[in-house]
Amino acid sequence: MENVMQRSLIVLGLVIALVGLAWPWISKLPxxxxxxxxxxxxxxxxxxxxxxxxxxxxxxxxxxxxxxxx
Structure with a gap:
């Protein structure tokens, strides 16, 4: 159970970081x-x-x- 939570938090953190890096392009979408x-x-x-x-x-x-x- 601990490994699942750790992986989930790591993946969530990476997704948030990627969205933050891609925000200049994402904000131009309609x-x-x-x-x-x-x-x-x-x-x-x-x-x-x-x-x-x-x-x-x-x-x-x-x-x-x-x-x-x-």
């Missing part, structure tokens, strides 16, 4: 500005609901986890 991402901007109120982005991220995570289970 994620969060896709059709279906709703923004309501009124005086004194701002709401951003990234519906399409959440669906895409959910599908990607599900596919990645499906590959790791096998």
């Amino acid at each position: 994620i969060g500005r896709l059709p279906g991402d709703f923004m309501i901007d009124r005086p004194g109120f701002k709401l951003f609901f990234p519906l399409t982005t959440m669906i895409i991220v959910s599908v990607l995570i599900s596919v990645i986890l499906m590959f790791f289970r096998k």
